[in-house]
Each structure stands twice: as C-alpha cells, then as structure tokens.
Amino acid sequence: MVNFNNDFLVKEIKRRLSIINLIEGYTSIKKTGKGYVALCPFHDDHTPSMHVDEEKGLFHCFSCGAGGDMLGFYMRYNGLTFPEAVSDLAKRANITIEKSTPPVKGDSQTSNLFKLNSAVSGFYHRVLLESRKGGSARDYLEKRKIPSDVIEEFRLGYAPDGWDTLVKFLKKHNIPPSLAEKLGLVVKKQSGDGYYDRFRNRVIFPICNVEGKVIGFGGRRIKESDEPKYINSPESEIYHKRKNFYGLDSSKDHIRKNKRAIIVEGYTDFLSLFSAGIKNVVATLGTSLTRDHVVTLRRYTDRIVVVFDGDESGVKAAVRSLDIFLEEGLLPGVVILPEGSDPDSFLAEKGTEAFYKLIDEAPTLLDFYIDNTVNEYKNGAVTLNSGVKEIADVLVKVNDPILRSSYIRKTAEKLGLGENEVLSLVRRGKVHGQTGGVKTVKAHSNHEKLMLNILLTYPELSRVVAEEGWEGCVSNPDVMSILEEIIVKGVHDMSSLLLSFQGSAAQGLISEALMSSPGISDGGTASKMIMSCIKKLKLAKLDERLKSLRLSINDAVKNKDAELEKRLLTEYTDLRKQK
Ligand SMILES: [Zn+2]
Known part of the structure; x- marks a missing residue:
C-alpha cells in the first residue's frame, strides 16, 4: 500500500x-x-x-x-x-506513487488495530447469522424491521452472553489480548490475571471511518433490564467519536447525489432511515455535534437537516448546535419530532412520505432558535430584555449581511419591537464583544490566537513557553491541540503541522495565524509578547476562579457552612495575593 x-x-x-x-x-x-x-x-x-x-x-x-x-x-x-x-x-503533479512503499513503524501498529477490528467484526457478524445463540439478536433486528441486506451491508453482529467469548476467539487466533485492550474490546480483570469481554449479550454495530474500515463498535442491550442501553468502544488511537459519524462510508454517495444530508442521533435511528430507503443520512456517536463533524460533512454538501427527538433534551441539543453551524457559515434545517417520538417510531407510525415532508419543510435552525426564544418570552420563562439580547448575541455570528438583516427584521416583528432596537443590540455585540461572559471568552481567544501566531513564526520560543506552564491557561481545544503539537511533540515545520490536522477545523486556525501578520520584527519582541500573552491568560483564569470562589463563598454563608466558608476564604486570599 x-x-x-x-x-x-x-x-x-x-x-x-x-x-x-x-x-x-x-x-x-x-x-x-x-x-x-x-x-x-x-x-x-x-x-x-x-x-x-x-x-x-x-x-x-x-x-x-x-x-x-x-x-x-x-x-x-x-x-x-x-x-x-x-x-x-x-x-x-506527475508523481508516480510507489505501490511498494514499506509502511513506517507507526503505521503497522495502526494497521494491526484495523485488522483486529475487522476480524472481530467478522466474528460477531457470523455469531449473529449462524449461531443458535444469535437468536435473540436476530429477533430484535426483525422487530426493528432491519432487512437482511442492511444487516449485511453494515455487518451487524451479536456479542454472546458470557465473559470470555471474545477472549477465547483471540486466544484461538493467537491475537495478544493487550492489542484488543487498546481498542477497548476486552477489559483487564481488576484482580488476578486475564481479561474479560466488554460487549456481552448485545447487538453489535461496527463503526467505520469514511473509508469503510472498522474503527470501533457500538453495542445495544437486548435484555431491557441490562444497563446501560448502549455501550460504545472507548476512544482509541483509531476511534474518535467527536470526529466520526456512523454510516458515512455507506451514505456519502447518496448524500452527494441527493445534495442533502440528514443527521440523526444514533446508529439505530440511522438504520431505521436507511432501511426505509432514506439513505442520505449520518448519525453522531453518543456525543453532541462538533465542529469537526460539520467540517467533515460539508465535504459532501452544505445542505444539512438535523433531526432531534421530540423531547426537552432534543430542543436543547438543537439550540446548542446552532453556534457550531454558524461558525462554519452554514444554516441547516432542523426537525424536532413530535413529542415522545424518535425517527424509528415516527417512520413506523406515519411512514416515509410523512418523514420526507418534515425534512422538506424543515425551518432553519436559526428560525427555530428565534421562535423558541420568543415562546420562552411569551411563557414568561425569560424577560423581553434578556430574550432579545440572547437572539442578538446569535445574530452577531451570522456572517452574511443580507441574511442577518432579514433575521433582525423577523425578530423585531415577532417580539413587537422596532427593527432599530434589535439592530443596535446586534451592532453593539459586534463592536464590543457582547456582555461580560462572552467578552472574556473573546479576549481569551484573541490572546490564545496571538500566542499561536507568534509560535508559528518563532517556533524556537516553544521552550520558553513550555517552562511558563501554558497548559492551564488555554481554553480553546483546537488551539490547545495545535500548541501541543508544536510545544510537546516539537513539530515546527508548517507543512508537517498542517498534515497533522488534515481535514480538521484546526487547520483554519493555523492558516489564520500564519496569514495574519502580528507585525513583529524580531525574536526579542516576539518573546516579550508571548510572555505577556501567557500572563494575561493566566490572569484571566485567575479572575475566573476568583469569581466562582466569590459565588461559592456566598453560598457557604447562606448555608451557614462555616468550615467550607473558611476553606474557600483561605483559597480566595491566597489567589488575591498571587494576583
Ligand atoms: Zn468562507
């Protein structure tokens, strides 16, 4: 290869x-x-x-x-x-790639992990189809109306009830259990030697990357009394739930052809839709939507509809995902299913046509958000003032000026306000970086970005930064992982650094830092500036801690917990001194 x-x-x-x-x-x-x-x-x-x-x-x-x-x-x-x-x-570029290039050492380890996952997925699949033990799992899939060609395409399987089914399989094939432990397939016994199976009496859903290689597994209980309902592989060298979707390897061509992608919340929802012939779908893996997810999906389309269950947590998840899409310049549609239903039960009760209708008529996530906030105001859950401010804070993030002004108009109409009142709040947000909380986050992120910017131009300052203890003060996880690559792993070459973040949202941060010149002419100034960044970030962290301590102290006073109050006060005074 x-x-x-x-x-x-x-x-x-x-x-x-x-x-x-x-x-x-x-x-x-x-x-x-x-x-x-x-x-x-x-x-x-x-x-x-x-x-x-x-x-x-x-x-x-x-x-x-x-x-x-x-x-x-x-x-x-x-x-x-x-x-x-x-x-x-x-x-x-006219470069012939040698087919015989030997894989480097790190790669052979990774390829062994893939091979093991593939073997295990084959094993569970055979147990489902061929063994007597697989009966209950077959019944479950039949009840969910998942046809055999879908079971085949997604290589669904069954992990039998028992502590050492997989352990024995590994032994028979001379596979070291320590390798399977790396993938979370088996767990080391707490006392004594040996390992036991992670997945027991569960329907198995192999999770593949976009190239179709198995990176992890999901397991759903068969016995309703088993807890939890779902068990997924833990994060591993090859499995990152924040970056991968379930099913994208099978659905990507359908998404391209349909020019639209539907996002659902789990693999069982995914398979219900796929089985009903709605194939331009992907599912998140027991985590809320991340920016990496959105970046991955927009390779195939920028028309996205997100489907959430009809309950309170569905509404909350919808609201949370809005920022991520806006950051990527996208405005997806959103479907909140009728109360109490999920995609599977909706399809069973109302049919495919009704589902398509929901998708076709889905309001944008921003419309949904505004309506939701307006309703909260009408129910008395929020005041007019805070409601309109909340909406203005979101509208600030809409990059397209035409779209933004149309939403400002809509908001004003719905709240019975003048357009100018909403507009001035949005403008104020744009100039001043909004209210207290948001402002600190913004200021943080500017110092974090400046630090990144300087380090990319002067990577030799890594040592100085490492000695300063930078880890505690960076909050943006993307900035954090880029800094780690530079400072800890010593990747100072720009091309290699970009390579480490291929296909991830972090690449945009690197290009931003490299293309906006901070106007520093020499290493001495750079060193001074980066120290001042760290200092400011540390101070901001300290302020945050002091603020939360003040709140906790107030609570302790209210609850008459003198001991806690004393302890918190000591920490508070120490921190004040530090500052
Ligand atoms: Zn752009």
Missing part, C-alpha cells in the same frame, strides 16, 4: 503545483496589492473574503474561517478523504 503519511510526498506535491492555479479551477480569483483574493466557495460569499498566499501555499477565508493548504482546499471542495486527495494531486 501507498504510505500516505509521507511528509515527503505532500511536500513534493506542493513544490510542483501552485495553490493559485488549483483554486482558480474552482472559483474566481484576482491579484491585489499584496497577494490574491477569491470568492470563498465554502460559504455564500459576496465580497472576496478568501485570501490566498502563493509563497506560503495557504488559503484562509476571514469570513467563515475555512483555511489550510492546497490539500485542505482540494479535500474540502471535492469531499475527499486525505488519501484520495493526495492520490489525485500526485497524479496531477
């Missing part, structure tokens, strides 16, 4: 191809004084917001935050995985 983690190959592609020529093939691009600007194809762009730097080989859209190198652009635009993109661009 081709070794795609080959830094050299990627560098060679970048050396031979021009990012300007590549992007020119997809959108209009023109030269300005210093560089190039293009209409961003990743959001509805009216002014050229995408900047392209030929020398650095980077693009970045300062409106929607999309960014990266030519591979990142090509992957995202064409909806490809990294190996697919490398293979295409290598061809375009």
Whole structure:
C-alpha cells in the first residue's frame, strides 16, 4: 500500500503545483496589492473574503474561517478523504506513487488495530447469522424491521452472553489480548490475571471511518433490564467519536447525489432511515455535534437537516448546535419530532412520505432558535430584555449581511419591537464583544490566537513557553491541540503541522495565524509578547476562579457552612495575593 503519511510526498506535491492555479479551477480569483483574493466557495460569499498566499501555499477565508493548504482546499471542495486527495494531486503533479512503499513503524501498529477490528467484526457478524445463540439478536433486528441486506451491508453482529467469548476467539487466533485492550474490546480483570469481554449479550454495530474500515463498535442491550442501553468502544488511537459519524462510508454517495444530508442521533435511528430507503443520512456517536463533524460533512454538501427527538433534551441539543453551524457559515434545517417520538417510531407510525415532508419543510435552525426564544418570552420563562439580547448575541455570528438583516427584521416583528432596537443590540455585540461572559471568552481567544501566531513564526520560543506552564491557561481545544503539537511533540515545520490536522477545523486556525501578520520584527519582541500573552491568560483564569470562589463563598454563608466558608476564604486570599 501507498504510505500516505509521507511528509515527503505532500511536500513534493506542493513544490510542483501552485495553490493559485488549483483554486482558480474552482472559483474566481484576482491579484491585489499584496497577494490574491477569491470568492470563498465554502460559504455564500459576496465580497472576496478568501485570501490566498502563493509563497506560503495557504488559503484562509476571514469570513467563515475555512483555511489550510492546497490539500485542505482540494479535500474540502471535492469531499475527499486525505488519501484520495493526495492520490489525485500526485497524479496531477506527475508523481508516480510507489505501490511498494514499506509502511513506517507507526503505521503497522495502526494497521494491526484495523485488522483486529475487522476480524472481530467478522466474528460477531457470523455469531449473529449462524449461531443458535444469535437468536435473540436476530429477533430484535426483525422487530426493528432491519432487512437482511442492511444487516449485511453494515455487518451487524451479536456479542454472546458470557465473559470470555471474545477472549477465547483471540486466544484461538493467537491475537495478544493487550492489542484488543487498546481498542477497548476486552477489559483487564481488576484482580488476578486475564481479561474479560466488554460487549456481552448485545447487538453489535461496527463503526467505520469514511473509508469503510472498522474503527470501533457500538453495542445495544437486548435484555431491557441490562444497563446501560448502549455501550460504545472507548476512544482509541483509531476511534474518535467527536470526529466520526456512523454510516458515512455507506451514505456519502447518496448524500452527494441527493445534495442533502440528514443527521440523526444514533446508529439505530440511522438504520431505521436507511432501511426505509432514506439513505442520505449520518448519525453522531453518543456525543453532541462538533465542529469537526460539520467540517467533515460539508465535504459532501452544505445542505444539512438535523433531526432531534421530540423531547426537552432534543430542543436543547438543537439550540446548542446552532453556534457550531454558524461558525462554519452554514444554516441547516432542523426537525424536532413530535413529542415522545424518535425517527424509528415516527417512520413506523406515519411512514416515509410523512418523514420526507418534515425534512422538506424543515425551518432553519436559526428560525427555530428565534421562535423558541420568543415562546420562552411569551411563557414568561425569560424577560423581553434578556430574550432579545440572547437572539442578538446569535445574530452577531451570522456572517452574511443580507441574511442577518432579514433575521433582525423577523425578530423585531415577532417580539413587537422596532427593527432599530434589535439592530443596535446586534451592532453593539459586534463592536464590543457582547456582555461580560462572552467578552472574556473573546479576549481569551484573541490572546490564545496571538500566542499561536507568534509560535508559528518563532517556533524556537516553544521552550520558553513550555517552562511558563501554558497548559492551564488555554481554553480553546483546537488551539490547545495545535500548541501541543508544536510545544510537546516539537513539530515546527508548517507543512508537517498542517498534515497533522488534515481535514480538521484546526487547520483554519493555523492558516489564520500564519496569514495574519502580528507585525513583529524580531525574536526579542516576539518573546516579550508571548510572555505577556501567557500572563494575561493566566490572569484571566485567575479572575475566573476568583469569581466562582466569590459565588461559592456566598453560598457557604447562606448555608451557614462555616468550615467550607473558611476553606474557600483561605483559597480566595491566597489567589488575591498571587494576583
Ligand atoms: Zn468562507
């Protein structure tokens, strides 16, 4: 197999191809004084917001935050995985990839993990189909109306009731249990030697990456008294639930063809839809939607409909996901199912046509959010003041000015306010960074970004930063993982760094940092600035802690808990001194 983690190959592609020529093939691009600007194809762009730097080989859209190198652009635009993109661009650059490139050491470990998962998935699948033990699982799937071709396509399986079914299988095939432990398939016994099976008496859903390789497993109980209802593989070297969807390997072509993707909340919902012939669907894996999810999905389409269960937690999840979509410049539709139903029961009761109708008529997530807040105000759950402020805080994040003003108008109408009243709140949010809480978050993130920016230009400052104890003060998880790569793993080369974050939202942060010049002329100034960033971030953290301590102290006083009060006060005074 081709070794795609080959830094050299990627560098060679970048050396031979021009990012300007590549992007020119997809959108209009023109030269300005210093560089190039293009209409961003990743959001509805009216002014050229995408900047392209030929020398650095980077693009970045300062409106929607999309960014990266030519591979990142090509992957995202064409909806490809990294190996697919490398293979295409290598061809375009006239590079022949040696089929016999030996895999490097790290890769063979990963490929062993994939092989093991594939063997285990085959084992569970055979147990489901062929053994007497699989009867209850077969009954369950029949009851859920999952036909045999779907069981086959998704290689559904059954983990028998018992502590060592898989352990024995591993032994028979001379597979070290420690390898299976890395994937969470077996668990080390607390006392004594040996391992036991994680999945027992459960229907098994192999979870695949977009290339169709098994990265983990989900297990659903058969006996209603077993807890919990679902068990999933723990995070591992190859399984990251925040980055992967269930089913995307099978549904990606349907999504492309339909030009629309439906997101549901779990693999059983997914399979109900898929079995009913609605195949342009993906499911999250027991986690709320993340930015990485959205970035992955938009490779295939930017028309997305999110489906939530008809209960309070569904509404909350819908509201939470709004920010993530807005950050990516997307506005999905949202379906909240009637109270008490999930996709499976809805399909069973109302049928496929009714489901399609819901999808076709889905309001945008923003409309839903505004209506939801307006209703809260009408029910007396929030005041008019805080309701309109909440909505204004969200509208600030809508990048498209035309769309934003149409929503400002709608909000004003629904709340019976003048358009100007809403508009001024949105403007104030834009200029001042909103209310206290949001403002601190913003200020934090600016210092975090500046720190990233300086380190990317002066990676030799890593040592200084490491000694300063930077870990505690960074809150943005993307910034955190990039800094880790630079400081802890010592990846100082820009191309390698981008490679580590291929296909992830973090690439946009790297391109942003590299393309916005902080105007620092020498290492000495850079060093001073980065120290001041760390200091400010630490102070902000300290302030946060002091604030929460003050609240806890008030509570302790109210509850007359003198001992707690004393302890908190001591911490408070110490921190004040530190400050
Ligand atoms: Zn953009």
